[in-house]
Amino acid sequence: MAKCPACGHDVRTPFFLNLNAWSQLSCPQCKARLEMKPPRSVVLGPLMGPLFVLARQGRVFEVIAFALMFVTIFLLLLESSRPKLQLRKRPLPKPAIRLNIDGPSN
Ligand SMILES: [Zn+2]
Structure with a gap:
């Protein structure tokens, strides 16, 4: 269990290796998108x-x-085992490389 940084409501956190669940984690109370603070x-x-x-x-x-x-x-x-939560700032991670398929060919 961790506290939502936006409203202070308890948020059930997934197992820390379950990255898929972490990527979809949001507060059940205020619907804020949350992510794990990187451990110090x-x-x-x-x-x-x-x-x-x-x-x-x-x-x-x-x-x-x-x-x-x-x-x-x-x-x-x-x-x-006791992860801290922070608000997810980016809405969705963008792909680092964009394929320029429609660009002019050489
Ligand atoms: Zn909340």
């Missing part, structure tokens, strides 16, 4: 690579790298 712990993800390179330098770095990895995974799971 995602920013720790890119640190993993360099840490494991550093881990080869010695046992101490190895322990630090593993500890940070478990903390990151734990935080991600924790935030995913």
Whole structure:
């Protein structure tokens, strides 16, 4: 359960891996289109690579790298189980590439 940012009504949130349900999520009370706030712990993800390179330098770095990895995974799971909602600003995602089929041919 999460709170709708527009009206404060409780919104039943789908399982965080169910992206199809997330893409259609809206508030049952005020019909506002909602989406999941990206979890803050995602920013720790890119640190993993360099840490494991550093881990080869010695046992101490190895322990630090593993500890940070478990903390990151734990935080991600924790935030995913209690997702925060925000209003969806874009009405629908637009395709990044438009095919210019009707354009002049060479
Ligand atoms: Zn609402």
